[in-house]
Amino acid sequence: MKQILVVGEDSLTCALGASLVAELLPAWQMPLPPIDKKGVTKLIPELHRYIRQATEFRPVLCIADTDGQCVKELLDQWLPKHIPENFLLRLAVSEAESWLLADHEALANFLEISPARVPRTPDEIADPKRNLLNLARRSKNRVIRQEVVSRFDPEKQGSGYNQHFCHFVGTHWSAQRAASNSPSLKRSIVRITNLENALN
Amino acid sequence: MLITRLKLKNWRNFRDVDVKLGPRGYLIGANASGKSNFLDVFRFLRTIAQSEGGGLQKALKDRGGLGKLRSLHARKDPEVRIEIELSESASDAEATWRYILAFKSEGKGQQRVLITEESVYQQGKEILSRPRPEDKSDTARLTQTHLEQINNNELFRELGDYFAATTYLHLVPQLLKHNDEISGRIIENDPFGQGLLQRIAKTPAKTRKARLDRIQKALEIAVPQFSELEFEQDPITGSPHLKANFKHWRVHGSWQREDQFSDGTLRLLGLLWALQEGDGLLLLEEPELSLNDAITEHIPLIIDRVLRKRKSSRQVLISTHSDNLIAEVGDPQAILLLEPTGNGSTIRTPDEGEQNAIEHGLNPAEVLLPKTHPKQIDQMSLFG
Numbered sequence A: 001m002k003q004i005l006v007v008g009e010d011s012l013t014c015a016l017g018a019s020l021v022a023e024l025l026p027a028w029q030m031p032l033p034p035i036d037k038k039g040v041t042k043l044i045p046e047l048h049r050y051i052r053q054a055t056e057f058r059p060v061l062c063i064a065d066t067d068g069q070c071v072k073e074l075l076d077q078w079l080p081k082h083i084p085e086n087f088l089l090r091l092a093v094s095e096a097e098s099w100l101l102a103d104h105e106a107l108a109n110f111l112e113i114s115p116a117r118v119p120r121t122p123d124e125i126a127d128p129k130r131n132l133l134n135l136a137r138r139s140k141n142r143v144i145r146q147e148v149v150s151r152f153d154p155e156k157q158g159s160g161y162n163q164h165f166c167h168f169v170g171t172h173w174s175a176q177r178a179a180s181n182s183p184s185l186k187r188s189i190v191r192i193t194n195l196e197n198a199l200n
Numbered sequence B: 001m002l003i004t005r006l007k008l009k010n011w012r013n014f015r016d017v018d019v020k021l022g023p024r025g026y027l028i029g030a031n032a033s034g035k036s037n038f039l040d041v042f043r044f045l046r047t048i049a050q051s052e053g054g055g056l057q058k059a060l061k062d063r064g065g066l067g068k069l070r071s072l073h074a075r076k077d078p079e080v081r082i083e084i085e086l087s088e089s090a091s092d093a094e095a096t097w098r099y100i101l102a103f104k105s106e107g108k109g110q111q112r113v114l115i116t117e118e119s120v121y122q123q124g125k126e127i128l129s130r131p132r133p134e135d136k137s138d139t140a141r142l143t144q145t146h147l148e149q150i151n152n153n154e155l156f157r158e159l160g161d162y163f164a165a166t167t168y169l170h171l172v173p174q175l176l177k178h179n180d181e182i183s184g185r186i187i188e189n190d191p192f193g194q195g196l197l198q199r200i201a202k203t204p205a206k207t208r209k210a211r212l213d214r215i216q217k218a219l220e221i222a223v224p225q226f227s228e229l230e231f232e233q234d235p236i237t238g239s240p241h242l243k244a245n246f247k248h249w250r251v252h253g254s255w256q257r258e259d260q261f262s263d264g265t266l267r268l269l270g271l272l273w274a275l276q277e278g279d280g281l282l283l284l285e286e287p288e289l290s291l292n293d294a295i296t297e298h299i300p301l302i303i304d305r306v307l308r309k310r311k312s313s314r315q316v317l318i319s320t321h322s323d324n325l326i327a328e329v330g331d332p333q334a335i336l337l338l339e340p341t342g343n344g345s346t347i348r349t350p351d352e353g354e355q356n357a358i359e360h361g362l363n364p365a366e367v368l369l370p371k372t373h374p375k376q377i378d379q380m381s382l383f384g
Helices: A011-024 A040-056 A071-078 A096-102 A104-111 A128-137 A142-148 A161-171 A175-179 A183-198 B035-049 B056-062 B133-137 B139-143 B154-164 B173-177 B196-202 B205-222 B263-276 B299-308 B323-327 B352-359 B364-372
Strands: A005-008 A060-065 A087-092 B002-011 B014-020 B024-029 B080-087 B097-105 B113-122 B125-130 B167-169 B226-233 B240-246 B254-257 B282-285 B316-319 B335-341 B344-348
Touching (some): A005 A011, A011 A183, B002 B035, B024 B364, B035 B080, B196 B226, B205 B226, B205 B263, B263 B299
């Protein structure tokens, strides 16, 4: 059985990576749970190790977000010139939260809000995380309201933010559905699906 | 000498394990997977082998009796068995020593714990095998090991001495700082480091100075503002103290005694002292506690470096939960992964796939620590 390692800059990108593999490469297996780098600053200096893993051992899917910067510039800055075809670094534009918003049906269901409130072009939103927090604040589910949004500052995430949204990604979110609203996700799906062909 | 292999049957939460050991061992596992129970075997053997106030019955009593020691998973076979091999080096084909001790409750009358087997092999040759005929006619003999009896252990006293030299360190800074207030009784062998100052005081002055100088150098790097470390005896009470100078806006800084040191400073100090004293096995329980991450990741290097400078090396077994510490372990095969199962915990080193992943770019923490995480931790049910 083919195996792939998922690396994410935080727990949410890890959850997205795991879901992408499960949905797009159903015959593949993840030998390890995704590696959570706990911050992009810890991911970048160690990218070379994951490139080595892909070159010498097994494919690697690495997920981070652009935080509003230009994708091409970031990739040029972070990656060496030659990377193996089984190493993928995919960047969510502009944040992982955009990909969550992109599956508006599932998100509205999960948060128990009206789907009309969820923006349709999430890649173009300047601050998708704030957008997601605003939606969570309107949730009809009390536990979500209390844990996803900070009690002290409604603009900030609460202590259960990652837990709830990782759970959402693992159980409700669909990459294929979300792709129709997010061009950055759509491109990533093509590349991940190609992995299957590239390695045959 | 070092312990190269340990086999356990019905020991606490290990129903049946067989582990090879090298000069360093890093034990990882979920909470309650048995890391401390594994280390406890060596403390148990130490108590048995101790010439003063030791012995099998004492070692059992310290642990609340056989009932608390025996694995809950031992259903049919009630016997507890320890088999341990020691060699001069980890690469020796044949163990220099092999010691086997098995015991169980006699199951009637006084319910004494009786030895069912005690054997010693030297270079594969049997030099002790019990029970002997006289043990059978006088079962009281089976309540004591020959290891603990000077009259009976002359052929393998070296083995007993090695067991007795084991040190266990789980320094609890508060016990050391507030020892007078809580009138802390120091438990035998001082597992919690309360008697650190007394041990430092008993060390010959020249050795003490050399060791403290080395510790000072390490602490200067690890602890901001730390500059000098000195030993002093209180002029009135005579009690031993450590004092350190912390640089600040005053020209000469300020001197502080150990009760004002931070928890992390004290733990690091205790660790560095322990590495420099004694010759037997050293057991370290979660050395990362109270320490900054940046220091934790250097623990494997600190241990190797301090021990390399000594004439005789020490074998070190470390229990840890620290991501940073495990990430820096050079030899993945030194990592022992404890995995709880429905039938007791198992212990293993990285398998081929894990070893390969580590050799090709990943670090041991990335590959192995996820296996110690509770499986359901990401589910929403945590704490209701």
